[in-house]
Amino acid sequence: MIARVLAAELPAHIGERVRVAGWVHRGRELKSVTFAIVRDRSGLAQVVMSGPAPTEETVVEVTGLVTANPKAPGGAELTEPVLVVLGEAVTPPPFDLYRPTVSATLPTILDSAPVTLRHPRLRAQFEIAAASVAGFRAALDGIGCTEIHTPKIVGSATESGATVFGIDYFGRRAFLAQSPQFFKQAMVGVFERVYEVGPVFRAEPHDTARHLAQYTSLDAEIGFIADHRDVMAVLRHAIAGMLERAASRESAVSLLGAELPEVPAEIPSIHFAEARQLLGGKDEVDLAPTDERFLSEWALREHGSEFLFVTGYPMAKRPFYTQPEPGNPKYSNSFDLLFRGLELVTGGQRLHRHADYLAALEQRGESPEAYQSYLEVFAHGMPPHGGFAIGLERWTARLLGVANIRQTTLFPRDLHRLTP
Amino acid sequence: MIARVLAAELPAHIGERVRVAGWVHRGRELKSVTFAIVRDRSGLAQVVMSGPAPTEETVVEVTGLVTANPKAPGGAELTEPVLVVLGEAVTPPPFDLYRPTVSATLPTILDSAPVTLRHPRLRAQFEIAAASVAGFRAALDGIGCTEIHTPKIVGSATESGATVFGIDYFGRRAFLAQSPQFFKQAMVGVFERVYEVGPVFRAEPHDTARHLAQYTSLDAEIGFIADHRDVMAVLRHAIAGMLERAASRESAVSLLGAELPEVPAEIPSIHFAEARQLLGGKDEVDLAPTDERFLSEWALREHGSEFLFVTGYPMAKRPFYTQPEPGNPKYSNSFDLLFRGLELVTGGQRLHRHADYLAALEQRGESPEAYQSYLEVFAHGMPPHGGFAIGLERWTARLLGVANIRQTTLFPRDLHRLTP
Numbered sequence: 001m002i003a004r005v006l007a008a009e010l011p012a013h014i015g016e017r018v019r020v021a022g023w024v025h026r027g028r029e030l031k032s033v034t035f036a037i038v039r040d041r042s043g044l045a046q047v048v049m050s051g052p053a054p055t056e057e058t059v060v061e062v063t064g065l066v067t068a069n070p071k072a073p074g075g076a077e078l079t080e081p082v083l084v085v086l087g088e089a090v091t092p093p094p095f096d097l098y099r100p101t102v103s104a105t106l107p108t109i110l111d112s113a114p115v116t117l118r119h120p121r122l123r124a125q126f127e128i129a130a131a132s133v134a135g136f137r138a139a140l141d142g143i144g145c146t147e148i149h150t151p152k153i154v155g156s157a158t159e160s161g162a163t164v165f166g167i168d169y170f171g172r173r174a175f176l177a178q179s180p181q182f183f184k185q186a187m188v189g190v191f192e193r194v195y196e197v198g199p200v201f202r203a204e205p206h207d208t209a210r211h212l213a214q215y216t217s218l219d220a221e222i223g224f225i226a227d228h229r230d231v232m233a234v235l236r237h238a239i240a241g242m243l244e245r246a247a248s249r250e251s252a253v254s255l256l257g258a259e260l261p262e263v264p265a266e267i268p269s270i271h272f273a274e275a276r277q278l279l280g281g282k283d284e285v286d287l288a289p290t291d292e293r294f295l296s297e298w299a300l301r302e303h304g305s306e307f308l309f310v311t312g313y314p315m316a317k318r319p320f321y322t323q324p325e326p327g328n329p330k331y332s333n334s335f336d337l338l339f340r341g342l343e344l345v346t347g348g349q350r351l352h353r354h355a356d357y358l359a360a361l362e363q364r365g366e367s368p369e370a371y372q373s374y375l376e377v378f379a380h381g382m383p384p385h386g387g388f389a390i391g392l393e394r395w396t397a398r399l400l401g402v403a404n405i406r407q408t409t410l411f412p413r414d415l416h417r418l419t420p
Numbered sequence: 421m422i423a424r425v426l427a428a429e430l431p432a433h434i435g436e437r438v439r440v441a442g443w444v445h446r447g448r449e450l451k452s453v454t455f456a457i458v459r460d461r462s463g464l465a466q467v468v469m470s471g472p473a474p475t476e477e478t479v480v481e482v483t484g485l486v487t488a489n490p491k492a493p494g495g496a497e498l499t500e501p502v503l504v505v506l507g508e509a510v511t512p513p514p515f516d517l518y519r520p521t522v523s524a525t526l527p528t529i530l531d532s533a534p535v536t537l538r539h540p541r542l543r544a545q546f547e548i549a550a551a552s553v554a555g556f557r558a559a560l561d562g563i564g565c566t567e568i569h570t571p572k573i574v575g576s577a578t579e580s581g582a583t584v585f586g587i588d589y590f591g592r593r594a595f596l597a598q599s600p601q602f603f604k605q606a607m608v609g610v611f612e613r614v615y616e617v618g619p620v621f622r623a624e625p626h627d628t629a630r631h632l633a634q635y636t637s638l639d640a641e642i643g644f645i646a647d648h649r650d651v652m653a654v655l656r657h658a659i660a661g662m663l664e665r666a667a668s669r670e671s672a673v674s675l676l677g678a679e680l681p682e683v684p685a686e687i688p689s690i691h692f693a694e695a696r697q698l699l700g701g702k703d704e705v706d707l708a709p710t711d712e713r714f715l716s717e718w719a720l721r722e723h724g725s726e727f728l729f730v731t732g733y734p735m736a737k738r739p740f741y742t743q744p745e746p747g748n749p750k751y752s753n754s755f756d757l758l759f760r761g762l763e764l765v766t767g768g769q770r771l772h773r774h775a776d777y778l779a780a781l782e783q784r785g786e787s788p789e790a791y792q793s794y795l796e797v798f799a800h801g802m803p804p805h806g807g808f809a810i811g812l813e814r815w816t817a818r819l820l821g822v823a824n825i826r827q828t829t830l831f832p833r834d835l836h837r838l839t840p
Contacts, residue, residue: 004644021644023801041564041612057801086644089801090774114606115800123610130567134557144461147550149636149812151831152572152619153585153596155838165573166588167596169633170623170835176573176587183831186534186840190543192461198618199572203590213589216569224424224441224506354510373840380535381443381477381509392569411571411603415590418575420606420793 002063008042010076013066020045020078021061021086023118026098027053036083037073037098038062039120043251046077056098057115059087093118106404113411113420124252125408129396131249132242133197136218136390139241143234145220146191150183152176152199156370163203165213176201179389181321184221185350186377188385192223197392205415209404212393213413221387228323228333228349231386232309235337235345236267238390239307246399258400261306261339268299269309272331285314293341308338313348320360323349323386333386340398347388354378422483428462430496433486440465440498441481441506443538446518447473456503457493457518458482459540463671466497476518477535479507513538526824533831533840544672545828549816551665551672553617556638556810559661563654565640566611570603572596572619576790583623585633596621599809604641605741605770606797608805612643617812625835629824632813633833641807648743648753648769651806652729655757655765656687658810659727666819678820681726681759688719689729692751705734713761728758733768740780743769743806753806760818767808774798 005018022040029052036053038045038060046069047062054060064078093115095104102109102119109116117123137147157164157175165176180196187194196219204211222234240263247253247260276284278298279291287295287310299308312331315324325331334348351357357378361368368375396408406412411420425438442460449472456467458480466489467482474480484498513535515524522529522539529536537543557567577584577595585596600616607614616639624631642654660683667673667680696704698718699711707715707730719728732751735744745751754768771777777798781788788795816828826832831840 021803041566059801059803086804087772087798087802088774089799091796091799093800112796114609114797117607117610118800126568126610127566133567134561137554137557141554146461146547147553148546148830149619151634151833153621153634153833153838168586169838170625172838174838187537187830189534190537190546199569201573205590214571214573352507354508376511376532376840377534378507379509379511380513380538381479382507383441383479384506410568410607413571413573418573418589418592418594420796 006042007038007040007045008074010045010066010078011074014068014076015066017063017065018078019061019063020047022059024054024056024058024060024089026056029053036060036062039118044073046072047081047083048077048079049081049083054083054085055089055092056096057089057093057118058085059089060084061086106406110406110412110417111420117410120255122407124249124255125396125400125402126410127249127252128246128256128258128400129392129408131245131252132395132399133216133218133392135242135245136238137195137197138245139238140193140195140220140234142241143193143237145193145195145222146187148180148184148187148191148194148196149198150177150180150187150196152201154182155373163205165201165203178202179217180219182374182377184219184387185321185382185385188221188223189377189380189382192383193221195220207415209406210394211414212405212409213415215394215405215409216392218390218392218395219387220389221385223383223385225349225384225386227384228311228335228347228386231347231349231388232267232269232311232335232337235347235388236263239263239337242395256400260399263307264303264305267307267309267337268303268305269311269335270295270299272310272312272314275310285316287336287343289342292338292343296338296341299338306340309335310338311335318348320364320366321350321357323351337388342394342398344395344398345388345390347386349384349386352378352382352384426462427458427460427465428494430465430486430498431494434488434496435486437483437485438498439481439483440467442479444474444476444478444480444509446476449473456480456482459538464493466492467501467503468497468499469501469503474503474505475509475512476516477509477513477538478505479509480504481506526826530826530832530837531840537830540675542827544669544675545816545820545822546830547669547672548666548676548678548820549812549828551669552662552815552819553636553638553812555662555665556658557615557617558665559658560613560615560640560654562661563613563657565613565615565642566607568600568604568607568611568614568616569618570597570600570607570616572621574602575793583625585621585623598622599637600639601741602794602797604639604807605802605805608641608643609797609800609802612803613641615640627835629826630814631834632825632829633835635814635825635829636812638810638812638815639807640809641805643803643805645769645804645806647804648731648755648767648806651767651769651808652687652689652731652755652757655767655808656683659683659757662815676820680819683727684723684725687727687729687757688723688725689731689755690715690719692730692732692734695730705736707756707763709762712758712763716758716761719758726760729755730758731755738768740784740786741770741777743771757808762814762818764815764818765808765810767806769804769806772798772802772804
């Protein structure tokens with residue numbers, strides 16, 4: 001059998017008989033001729049045939065002669081075709097997949113994700129997401145990180161009891177991990193530098209465009225840092241790697257008209273206290289969404305950067321394991337990375353001394369017993385360390401200007417949605 | 421501050437003052453001199469000092485003069501050291517991490533994983549695992565696969581109701597996914613070729629050396645195949661990629677004395693019926709563990725291969741979505757890959773026509789309603805496809821000759837174990 005050729009490769013085979021395979025993206029029957037556009041993972045191929053075209057989304061294999069035609073996609077088309085149906089489409093898609101824009105509403109897209117995501121624009125978003133993840137890994141592999149895989153079932157809900165999913169674990173109560181925080185810190189003790197790409201779970205009771213019950217977290221944790229600024233440098237390196245790979249998906253980027261940002265060699269940063277001054281001087285311990293937008297615009301105006309680090313968040317708003325700012329313990333050695341008006345990443349330096357953990361828990365009035373397994377790690381000698389977590393779906397949404405992260409999630413899970 | 425140098429890089433810095441950082445792996449106080457061996461992610465560095473050595477596992481930063489010494493690890497040591505403690509070790513490890521072999525029992529290792537995994541031999545296993553995963557991805561990226569991230573919370577337990585974890589999902593009943601089977605098949609309709617590396621969950625009530633409640637599944641699914649043999653070729657390619665990367669971790673491989681197998685250009689294969697003949701001709705529908713060992717030995721003897729495909733497993737033992745063998749529907753277009761006496765991978769060609777799914781469910785007396793979301797995929801035109809899943813922990817265990825997969829899992833979860 002003739003080896004399969006991808007649609008995008010057709011121009012290199014003019015004059016040859018080749019076999020392509022894919023989905024009938026569109027059939028157009030004119031008076032004397034029928035055009036069937038076949039879609040495969042590389043793009044579109046035009047097949048010139050007679051008689052009726054197969055129903056759209058039928059899977060076909062077409063053997064034909066590659067013929068130059070400047071009007072065809074890529075400048076070549078298949079003539080004298082022999083067409084074999086590999087898989088019938090018995091139900092039409094909920095909207096026409098061949099139209100350049102997506103006309104359906106978000107619920108329609110999500111309800112029929114296995115077919116609606118075939119639309120080239122929707123598909124392209126997930127190509128960018130996959131490339132971003134590959135770039136994240138490549139950047140961190142390049143600086144000596146080790147990839148880890150940690151438990152998603154945990155015995156206690158340390159991060160925030162309110163938004164955790166409970167599991168019946170062989171008759172015992174267990175929980176879905178809200179983050180790999182404990183494990184990635186522990187593994188700094190083994191590998192110094194680690195990352196994990198995996199699902200995290202939040203029983204998020206709010207129905208917003210920014211929250212999901214499961215998302216993909218790109219987590220990193222780095223040992224032997226001087227302070228949080230070393231973590232920020234690693235994050236900058238990771239983001240640059242993600243963008244480099246995303247940019248390499250040229251056809252997806254161009255189809256989506258995505259404007260990929262420049263990453264400054266050093267991303268500008270502003271201390272939380274200074275940021276609050278800029279915002280009018282109110283003594284708040286957090287930034288409102290409008291504040292984040294204001295600061296992002298400020299960074300673009302003042303520094304020409306779509307990224308901005310806000311450092312030194314008040315300890316009152318950070319988890320107990322956060323390293324306070326030396327000499328100013330109201331603030332912390334932590335940061336948020338704002339991107340295009342929104343918080344994209346949270347990170348910082350962690351405590352690393354056993355005694356500091358005990359003191360931090362006591363100060364918050366929490367019992368060390370509840371954290372026994374976590375505290376054990378720091379009894380065995382841990383270096384100064386810190387890390388961050390990037391939400392993949394949020395990253396893709398901001399990068400591509402998509403308003404709702406459900407649209408950058410293959411099969412989102414939220415308060416109302418458990419299928420498909 | 422002088423930039424940090426890794427232990428393994430010391431020989432390149434003889435005559436310079438450098439800074440190393442790591443854990444005090446071992447202190448040896450002799451009459452006139454003290455040796456402190458510092459362990460970092462690259463290896464060991466010998467520090468020559470006076471007075472008592474810090475407690476083992478203390479995290480230190482040492483600035484000193486790199487001096488040639490053929491007896492030191494790597495042929496260089498640090499003299500005239502200035503030592504700063506970065507993190508105290510307040511509790512000793514449960515066993516001496518500096519001894520070449522691990523003397524502790526498995527429960528001790530697992531109970532204190534954050535510190536016991538610092539032992540170079542235990543750590544090396546996870547380096548090999550991480551390299552294997554990187555090799556899996558690189559091999560599949562190289563043939564046009566797209567990486568996907570799918571839900572781990574699902575609305576129905578399609579694969580096997582008996583061994584599924586239930587979740588309270590906002591007051592509704594939901595389950596932890598036992599595999600990404602549904603999603604990866606659906607995504608063949610979008611990307612043609614996909615893979616996912618992620619956790620899968622089995623409420624496995626048996627306390628064996630082979631089963632865990634959570635493991636890391638390396639899943640692939642490939643569209644536009646002729647039959648299961650195309651899937652076997654992709655699996656062979658993936659395994660070769662995993663081994664290539666594993667081999668590149670030379671120090672880990674050598675420390676463990678791991679004997680990495682050769683992958684034949686074409687892995688030998690035997691049909692299930694023929695295998696049963698070889699085993700004495702009993703009309704069984706499955707292979708017992710002793711049978712798998714026998715066949716593995718046979719493949720090594722007859723074909724010089726540590727890998728063996730057994731194809732054509734009886735449909736009675738395969739899930740309903742399996743493609744039957746053309747002309748012989750008692751058997752299936754599926755396979756197991758045996759490696760060193762054990763089943764390592766299961767895979768095969770799936771049904772791809774909507775009507776075939778309906779018929780297969782009817783034949784098994786199951787209701788299509790329970791599979792509605794799954795069946796929907798095949799109503800929209802799907803190509804012939806198939807795939808496989810490799811259990812990462814099992815792979816690493818077989819590769820390194822480890823008897824219990826708990827030992828190749830960072831933080832195993834089983835019937836009894838939910839911490840650390």
